[in-house]
Amino acid sequence: MIATGTGEDARLTLRTPASVDIFTRILTHGPIGRIDVGRQTGLSQAAVTKTVAPLLLDGIVAVDRPLAGTVPAGAAPGRPVHPLRVVPSARLVLGVKVNPDEVIGVATGMTAGILHVVRRPLASTSPAAVIGAVASVAEELGLLLGDRASRLIGLGVAVSGDVDTATGIVRDSPLLGWRGVPLAHPLAARLGVPVRVDNDVRALTIAEHWFGVGRDSGSFAVVTIGSGIGCGLYLNDDVVSGAHGVAGELGHLPLASLDAVCVCGRRGCVEAVASSGAVLRAVRAATDAPLLTLAEAAGLAREGVPGAVAAFDRAGTAIGAALAIVANLTGPDTVLVAGEGMQEFELYERTIRTTFAAHAFGAAADCVLVTRAHTFEDWARGAAASLIRAAVRQEF
Amino acid sequence: MIATGTGEDARLTLRTPASVDIFTRILTHGPIGRIDVGRQTGLSQAAVTKTVAPLLLDGIVAVDRPLAGTVPAGAAPGRPVHPLRVVPSARLVLGVKVNPDEVIGVATGMTAGILHVVRRPLASTSPAAVIGAVASVAEELGLLLGDRASRLIGLGVAVSGDVDTATGIVRDSPLLGWRGVPLAHPLAARLGVPVRVDNDVRALTIAEHWFGVGRDSGSFAVVTIGSGIGCGLYLNDDVVSGAHGVAGELGHLPLASLDAVCVCGRRGCVEAVASSGAVLRAVRAATDAPLLTLAEAAGLAREGVPGAVAAFDRAGTAIGAALAIVANLTGPDTVLVAGEGMQEFELYERTIRTTFAAHAFGAAADCVLVTRAHTFEDWARGAAASLIRAAVRQEF
DNA sequence: TCGAATTATTTGACAGCATCAATTATTGCT
């Protein structure tokens, strides 16, 4: 149990679809005036006023001081906007990312801003061990929150693989060696808060769409480059889950002229060339240097060591081709290329953009590529975002 | 002008989103009882009764004779279901597909069943010539319909390329050599009915999702194999249009170990190996036979001529890989592989399935592949389906 | 300093729509 007290009044109540839309708009696009909320949701101003009233009472939405006079010259006359925004600390959320060797948890507010971080190494990936670690991380975060834990609305858990968010069961996770492991129920029973389990890339995509670069995009993709390579899609204003729980498998597509054999046993996979491990191996092989980290390999490439430069170029080419596939097939307006803990994007970026441009067809070439380094905590933040979205959409 | 009479009462009026859902359910899944409609739309039975009442009066929905007694043994007791269905002939629709050398038009009912077909060769692809040909085909179809033309709800036009359906402007169509050609307005002005212009593959995808194999799928893809190779996506119960008007570009992805140079100048494109033209060229080159048609090339392959067999196998491999990309990335439960006028699927099919299985990752392998031959008229039927969908969804 | 113009927000009457629960309809089985 985390929330020893009531915890009941932490629930978000947004009865109608319209109020969900209104609240979502304020959450993701606030501070914002009521008229703009109405325009952007297709509802009347009156509906906004009436929906927001109880939320103001609850304290989850606040009105900023009208910014009169602050806009100095040539400002339009008239009553100034009373900007609405969601109060981040009005509700709290936990997000936990499960890695094979470690569990990382964060506590965040309503806008997925990180308040606390707790990490715990994992000796085994057995369901019992993982559930224990996740629960203990959550409980520690609960202690860190103190009194505020009564405002907790739930726990999001991000796991790699095929996850059924509706039942909270991990159907298949090759990375953890799991098949059909129920995760949400045992955790919810132990912690006493709603638990949502989601695929890690999907969760990250939700975070970026609601709180990151995808905020104004109705058609958005996230490509993650790390030890594996994945892809999350947000199309038609909804996250793509795949009929069988998985979508966005990008690392093992049969791509052009990639000769390296992948861990999956096939040739031509992007992961076999562009995953952090693959780049590291390629640089090691080409330079005979006893490298330990990717940062060291990047150092060699920056110095211009040919083998290292070639390895990064090959990776960039593969990534660029993969991005072109995503853009051509799904037509997003924005693609975020994110790598965990990577400061090495400048080494890839030119190659990525060149290859992408060479393979993007027609209007797909108009797609904006955004590259960004990620921290490990961002995955846990994604888990929190997935729970926030579920809570806002009244899915539990 | 097609509808010389009123034509006004041909409009579909479905005031609320709920009634749109109810009507759509009856249209795509009828004959169906009221209770099932309620269950499947998440609405109450009462809502179904009340929504359907005016539609019965209008005549666009009919009640089949209750099938009492027809279910002989062990049938559940109780009042029998009064199955609802949409009356196909209650409204009529025109669909026209624009090819570079020909315009094909069909007249259909509400369920996109083809009533008449009109073809007209095209001497030029200039906008004026195409608009003239489309209009004349539509007018001829109007004459074929006679009195019934007053029940016409509109004209759908399917064009290859980047189409803005909201404005009816063809933004970019390499095949026709068009850029920014307004198509809907001039046609609507001349014909006096609503006109909807859509991308051809997208239109076909709508037809298959509403009236074909995708009916029970919320996550569905269509891959078209013909002179070009395309892909349409229906995810999260909505057709994917792409932020810039195009999605589903599949023919020019950089795929593994395809050496042939494509018309687009790149290597590795599926189209360079698997389009009907590419197969034909490959068989010609390998056998020195003076082949004219793909059917003749298929004949050689069936006889076991090595070069011909190899060409079809290479095409099947490329198609299978392309399907795996679609399945891995978007996770549909069903993919329809459709080729225009092709009876040669048996030659590819084994290779397609083998390659697909080899590259489909995890749950994506559960995706059901359906292969089917297409006629040229099916494209025009797709155009009609796109208009039907727009009309039902009250988009004009 | 005042008032006109302008824009934002609130208010209350109103209408539409879906639900609920009770009623009616129609069958199979005994």
Next chain:
DNA sequence: AGCAATAATTGATGCTGTCAAATAATTCGA
């Protein structure tokens, strides 16, 4: 014929979003 079971209808009810008018808060000019 009567009972059990399922389907469809009906009318009262309540909620919710819209509309149009009123109110609020500002800038600008006289």
